[in-house]
Amino acid sequence: MNHQQQINKAVKGIASIQKKNKKEYWRPAFHITAPVSWMNDPNGFSMFKDEYHLFYQYHPYSPEWDNMHWGHVKSPDLVHWEHLPPALAPSEPYDTDGCFSGSAVEADGELVLMYTGNVWTGPDPDEDLKQVQCLATSTDGLRFEKHVQNPVVSEAPAGRTHPNHFRDPKVWRENDYYYAVLGSRTVDNVGQALLYRSENLLEWEFMNILAAGRGNMGYMWECPDLFRLDGFDVLVMSPQGVLPEGERYHNLHQAVYAVGDLDLEKGTFEFDVFHPLDHGFDFYAPQTTLDRFGRRIVIGWFAMWESDMPEKEELWAGAMSLPRVLSCEAGRWKSRPLPEMADLRREEVKRSGVIIEDERQIEGVEGNCLELQVVIDPQQAEQCGVDLLANESTGEKTKLVYNAREQKITLDREKSGTGPGGTRTTDVVLENGLLHLHIFIDHSTVEVFMQGGEKVMSARVYPAEASTGVRFFSDRTIELVEIRKWKLS
Numbered sequence: 005m006n007h008q009q010q011i012n013k014a015v016k017g018i019a020s021i022q023k024k025n026k027k028e029y030w031r032p033a034f035h036i037t038a039p040v041s042w043m044n045d046p047n048g049f050s051m052f053k054d055e056y057h058l059f060y061q062y063h064p065y066s067p068e069w070d071n072m073h074w075g076h077v078k079s080p081d082l083v084h085w086e087h088l089p090p091a092l093a094p095s096e097p098y099d100t101d102g103c104f105s106g107s108a109v110e111a112d113g114e115l116v117l118m119y120t121g122n123v124w125t126g127p128d129p130d131e132d133l134k135q136v137q138c139l140a141t142s143t144d145g146l147r148f149e150k151h152v153q154n155p156v157v158s159e160a161p162a163g164r165t166h167p168n169h170f171r172d173p174k175v176w177r178e179n180d181y182y183y184a185v186l187g188s189r190t191v192d193n194v195g196q197a198l199l200y201r202s203e204n205l206l207e208w209e210f211m212n213i214l215a216a217g218r219g220n221m222g223y224m225w226e227c228p229d230l231f232r233l234d235g236f237d238v239l240v241m242s243p244q245g246v247l248p249e250g251e252r253y254h255n256l257h258q259a260v261y262a263v264g265d266l267d268l269e270k271g272t273f274e275f276d277v278f279h280p281l282d283h284g285f286d287f288y289a290p291q292t293t294l295d296r297f298g299r300r301i302v303i304g305w306f307a308m309w310e311s312d313m314p315e316k317e318e319l320w321a322g323a324m325s326l327p328r329v330l331s332c333e334a335g336r337w338k339s340r341p342l343p344e345m346a347d348l349r350r351e352e353v354k355r356s357g358v359i360i361e362d363e364r365q366i367e368g369v370e371g372n373c374l375e376l377q378v379v380i381d382p383q384q385a386e387q388c389g390v391d392l393l394a395n396e397s398t399g400e401k402t403k404l405v406y407n408a409r410e411q412k413i414t415l416d417r418e419k420s421g422t423g424p425g426g427t428r429t430t431d432v433v434l435e436n437g438l439l440h441l442h443i444f445i446d447h448s449t450v451e452v453f454m455q456g457g458e459k460v461m462s463a464r465v466y467p468a469e470a471s472t473g474v475r476f477f478s479d480r481t482i483e484l485v486e487i488r489k490w491k492l493s
């Protein structure tokens with residue numbers, strides 16, 4: 005079957021699964037999910053003809069990872085998204101076992117996708133694979149044709165680089181060149197990123213090993229992204245195999261950023277440390293784009309490899325995070341929810357000066373599809389916080405606890421419902437003695453932005469339908485200086 009026939013087949017497959025009409029309780033309302041079946045990494049996040057496009061790793065035929073297609077959504081504003089037919093399907097000898105992750109760039113009026121063609125060459129998925137870099141183009145942003153010159157990069161650079169693990173090109177235009185940063189590993193399994201450049205997107209010159217891990221930086225770097233942000237050079241990537249360090253790196257794989265020195269002529273990026281982009285459970289393979297206002301927006305896969313995904317019962321799996329605006333202010337990294345999400349706000353409930361002695365629900369503050377902003381003055385409390393998606397009769401809850409003595413916050417999904425449990429903890433520094441929480445709940449997603457975007461914690465949770473309570477608690481008197489809550493629709 006040629007590419008278009010494969011796409012048509014996928015469209016039919018999606019429609020036939022949609023007809024099965026399963027109950028869908030855990031499907032988010034304002035986060036991107038696939039119409040049915042499995043999604044992972046965001047791909048090709050870009051702007052084309054004044055609209056935002058987001059693609060994603062997609063297996064249209066079941067809620068399991070398998071032969072990768074590219075799913076496709078577009079939006080005028082990054083808030084309201086429309087589903088489009090899949091953009092890429094495996095169809096050629098060089099991508100017969102998957103159109104793996106990649107990115108997009110606008111060139112000469114076309115939207116050009118650069119992706120990794122994957123072929124299994126034997127039974128071991130970790131060793132027996134051939135990965136090459138490919139292009140597909142579109143004039144209407146809807147139908148994509150694979151380039152006749154594919155693959156445009158057919159071998160990993162000889163020498164230090166592992167010959168097979170070589171994927172996830174992130175392409176951008178700068179001065180007279182297109183550049184692409186790729187994820188890879190060394191022959192002895194140290195994560196690294198590679199830099200290429202091209203004048204025409206077809207002939208690529210390998211420039212250098214852009215950066216490589218030292219110490220506990222993982223055996224493979226997936227999905228790198230490289231950009232300038234507020235005067236700093238930033239490398240974002242998803243290292244596999246980083247070991248836990250204190251409270252950090254307890255997920256199977258990590259999404260991190262490093263601030264360093266980029267030399268585009270030499271093709272090097274020097275940095276000392278990297279930091280988690282999210283301190284929760286589920287945020288991986290993020291990709292960024294510049295929006296129409298020049299803001300750097302990041303979206304990540306809101307799930308984690310090998311994690312339980314009870315939504316598979318509903319015949320879909322995986323979601324995207326909210327779009328987050330990245331910035332670096334006075335040397336501090338910030339990650340904030342897209343302000344335009346406010347378009348979805350309905351029925352504001354607002355209170356101020358609420359005193360909590362032990363536990364309390366606040367009238368009108370509840371739900372499973374909401375935005376909640378709370379400013380807490382912990383006063384003398386040692387522990388205080390809020391239970392989300394709570395149910396008094398079953399004890400179900402997703403707990404957020406501030407520990408004043410340790411100045412840490414813990415997101416606890418041990419009692420969140422079905423699905424994975426665990427806790428994640430991170431430091432939080434109060435601002436004038438106040439804790440600022442900005443929380444988004446969307447059926448099976450919880451995102452907690454803290455202290456004006458200094459930190460984010462994200463979790464997938466699978467509560468029962470009746471678990472919609474919000475309950476504040478404390479071991480001493482505290483004041484909820486301000487609470488604002490909206491339904492989102």
Ligand code: FRU
Nearest residue numbers: 045061072104105171226289
């Ligand atoms: C990251 C990743 C990429 C790869 C894709 C395959 O989650 O493993 O490196 O291209 O997923 O779906």
